[in-house]
Amino acid sequence: MKLGRLNHVGVATPSIERSLERYRTLFGADPHGEPFDLPAQGVRVCFVDAPNTQIELIQPLGPDSPVAKFIDKNPDGGQHHVCFEVPDIAAARADFEAQGVRILGPTRVGAHGTPIFFVHPKDMGGVLTEFMESPQQAH
């Protein structure tokens, strides 16, 4: 499997609204669509466009959110994960599993509506890494 397109950098924030305000003030950047909830993942998300990729702002939906702990440790927010595209999520998962790479939980639908999974940071140089099926190749 080749290293695919960097779909987005995931940035945790205590407040998507305050983060959007900063992007607006500093860069005149508007969000790519309105923020929306992903209750299954316990997060509210919003994308901001750079010319070649996106920033995914992620805010915990509540104290049980997996991102809540991150914000407790990093009250200003911070870099949370990176996400690379793959042509076929099932093939990517099988390939990683065959190589002993630890995958976190089941394959599920991500913020872009295509299947995704996360790989354990311990197996990716300390970087929490998401793999998502490319939108143009989704079934």
Add this chain to the structure above:
Amino acid sequence: MKLGRLNHVGVATPSIERSLERYRTLFGADPHGEPFDLPAQGVRVCFVDAPNTQIELIQPLGPDSPVAKFIDKNPDGGQHHVCFEVPDIAAARADFEAQGVRILGPTRVGAHGTPIFFVHPKDMGGVLTEFMESPQQAH
């Protein structure tokens, strides 16, 4: 100033060689050129290509390196910074300074040979952010 191209994601590592081995094994990815030292910044760096951006692997050159503390806290390595391109580094610096954004140190030459500066994570949602003059627009 508009949000520019994401030139790279900076990933700190205790060993560039071991990180490269992982990219090679998992993705068949070769480095974009050999690792090289940036003694003025106290780091050894190496780039790996994704189709739309790069990963910058950063290894501390010694215990006094600014990245050494990061590796002490994150022995596996981890996400260190993101870097966006700007057309004119002096204009970007003046623009940020006028808005009260804290810039870390002087403008200096970065790993791509063009002028760069870093912005304080406190002023960028907890994300250490580098701005670099686009190579194609460098003087």
